[in-house]
């Protein structure tokens with residue numbers, strides 16, 4: 251498989267290069283040159299069987315079947331459920347696909363547990379090392395740390411704003427006792443942390459000196475790993491008949507993986523995009539105009555985004571894979587904060603996509619409604635998905651799978667406020683509040699941070 255940039259001005263690459271590059275050099279996102287047809291799978295295929303089969307065409311020739319399978323087996327052995335991503339029934343023909351059985355109890359583990367191993371393997375093969383630097387407002391930091399911990403070719407440095415992440419979020423990062431994991435509490439805000447990371451990437455001498463790299467959500471390998479649970483869930487729930495999905499959406503990586511599953515042969519009749527008050531995507535699906543606004547903080551913070559960067563991959567398809575047209579539209583969006591994709595082209599998207607947005611009150615109401623009807627406790631992100639499923643469903647006879655992207659104990663305050671019950675952490679995290687912490691405190695100063703990173707990785 252070869253990969254093209256959506257903007258057409260970057261070199262065509264194979265999987266190993268796309269993995270390590272993340273963003274294309276022309277500012278575009280890498281996409282496969284063609285969509286492979288999914289090999290048929292038997293109904294008793296396990297999650298790792300399915301994962302190996304779904305991903306094989308995308309990783310060739312960088313990885314052979316045996317190498318991929320070994321990494322898949324290791325990655326999903328870290329999950330606390332034998333089905334890895336189990337589905338269970340809710341009410342009204344809705345189902346819940348639980349993506350939170352990984353080490354940090356949120357869905358990013360599904361991709362990152364594999365991607366950490368893919369990075370390590372590819373770097374080792376090249377005789378190279380890399381330093382991952384991440385700024386976090388809470389959740390992505392722990393998922394990235396769990397992906398990198400103990401990996402031999404990787405160091406990870408995570409910057410969080412001191413005193414501005416929850417106790418549980420901080421402890422999920424700072425109690426990881428591994429020599430290649432470095433946590434910094436920055437005296438500043440999340441924006442300061444993000445600016446520091448950007449400045450480190452912009453400093454070419456520093457970037458090359460410590461081999462800076464990123465595993466962010468535009469990385470193709472993360473999307474690829476997420477296609478798998480659409481295939482397993484559709485098979486479990488639909489048994490070959492069409493199934494619909496509803497997805498609480500931020501950067502559009504997760505629901506785009508659903509589009510890829512459909513494009514490559516999984517029978518999916520509808521994809522519902524659930525948004526919180528940050529509703530750029532649902533407004534676009536309604537009007538054909540994608541327009542930026544400010545970010546609104548909500549009780550589903552992992553979906554508090556201004557721009558859904560992975561939507562560029564879908565726009566590339568909408569513009570019939572014409573990279574010049576797309577690059578022109580993306581430049582307009584960057585300059586004007588607005589792009590009109592036009593109703594004719596949009597029809598190819600709305601044929602399968604619908605959207606619905608919910609504010610915090612509506613999100614709490616959904617947590618309450620689902621709890622009263624089924625006894626299932628949803629986290630606020632998952633509740634947005636379930637609410638969107640109920641609002642935008644096209645055909646009540648088609649089963650609708652709602653993606654549960656976080657365990658409710660990850661957002662206990664919002665859940666307690668909604669139903670009066672405080673969800674408990676799962677067993678593997680039960681003693682989190684007693685574990686020793688390890689982190690360094692630094693000012694929000696670039697030179698200080700750079701010296702820290704150099705010393706941490708021995709560069």
Ligand SMILES: *Cc1c(COP(=O)(O)O)cnc(C)c1O
Nearest residue numbers: 500501502503504552631655656
């Ligand atoms: C990241 C995240 C999302 C959004 O997923 P995207 O792929 O960015 O659309 C939703 N819920 C939770 C809990 C997340 O961590």
